[in-house]
Amino acid sequence: MIPGGEPALRATVFFAALGAMALWEALAPRLPRSFPRRTRWPSNLAVVALDTLALRFLFPLAAVGVAEWAAMRGVGLFNAVGAPFWSAAVLSFLALDFVVWGQHVAFHRIPWLWRLHRMHHADLDYDVTTALRFHPLEIALSMLIKMAAVAALGAPVESVIAFEIALNGLALFNHANAGLPPRVEPFVRWLLVTPDMHRVHHSVEPAETNSNFGFNLSVWDRLFRVYRAAPAAGQAGMEIGLPDFREEGELRLDRMLTQPWREPAARL
Numbered sequence: 001m002i003p004g005g006e007p008a009l010r011a012t013v014f015f016a017a018l019g020a021m022a023l024w025e026a027l028a029p030r031l032p033r034s035f036p037r038r039t040r041w042p043s044n045l046a047v048v049a050l051d052t053l054a055l056r057f058l059f060p061l062a063a064v065g066v067a068e069w070a071a072m073r074g075v076g077l078f079n080a081v082g083a084p085f086w087s088a089a090v091l092s093f094l095a096l097d098f099v100v101w102g103q104h105v106a107f108h109r110i111p112w113l114w115r116l117h118r119m120h121h122a123d124l125d126y127d128v129t130t131a132l133r134f135h136p137l138e139i140a141l142s143m144l145i146k147m148a149a150v151a152a153l154g155a156p157v158e159s160v161i162a163f164e165i166a167l168n169g170l171a172l173f174n175h176a177n178a179g180l181p182p183r184v185e186p187f188v189r190w191l192l193v194t195p196d197m198h199r200v201h202h203s204v205e206p207a208e209t210n211s212n213f214g215f216n217l218s219v220w221d222r223l224f225r226v227y228r229a230a231p232a233a234g235q236a237g238m239e240i241g242l243p244d245f246r247e248e249g250e251l252r253l254d255r256m257l258t259q260p261w262r263e264p265a266a267r268l
């Protein structure tokens with residue numbers, strides 16, 4: 001059964017993490033901003049509102065609904081073998097994190113998927129709202145992949161909720177324009193993707209963009225040898241964004257939504 005307080009819990013974690021990260025990066029910014037918040041935030045916040053509405057409309061069941069359905073029907077690996085709750089929950093969490101990591105790699109490697117995903121990378125500053133900046137089509141595709149993974153695994157409802165809340169909270173954390181204290185950072189990074197680790201992935205250098213694909217656990221990038229400790233130019237010297245979309249107009253909502261269908265050379 002899906003717990004009744006679930007939507008409120010998700011909303012609370014989302015707004016608390018958004019507020020905390022916004023405060024953190026205001027108090028101790030890691031990089032100077034290229035644009036004031038008012039240039040980027042309205043579009044990034046509008047996109048997440050649009051994404052949320054699109055998901056509600058297209059997939060009212062969502063991944064949790066699929067988990068509940070799979071449990072009732074005995075569908076999926078862990079339901080079929082009758083795995084004990086805790087092992088099914090922990091393994092599902094890990095497997096879902098790996099699926100999201102693999103999907104992220106695919107969105108970089110497959111050209112038509114990259115067209116959808118590159119909107120996320122075209123943000124010209126890196127802050128907590130970059131975490132919200134995904135094209136609605138990528139969000140819809142991600143949900144389809146996640147629902148398929150949940151059904152195949154027979155992931156417990158609680159595991160799916162925990163995973164989605166962790167992914168949401170950690171994505172806000174690791175897109176923050178802030179840094180953990182240098183003495184603490186390596187220990188956290190050993191397990192989780194930190195802001196300094198994920199920022200490398202938003203570098204304008206293609207080799208750096210194609211590294212550090214993780215959002216939650218840092219293990220997958222190390223395991224598959226696409227881990228990069230730091231940008232070549234250093235955190236302070238690195239440039240954020242994509243080489244092809246550097247005009248301020250690209251930060252406008254309409255340009256963001258139409259970006260997948262434009263050639264990079266078609267400048268404003």
Ligand SMILES: [Zn+2]
Nearest residue numbers: 104117121201
């Ligand atoms: Zn990416």
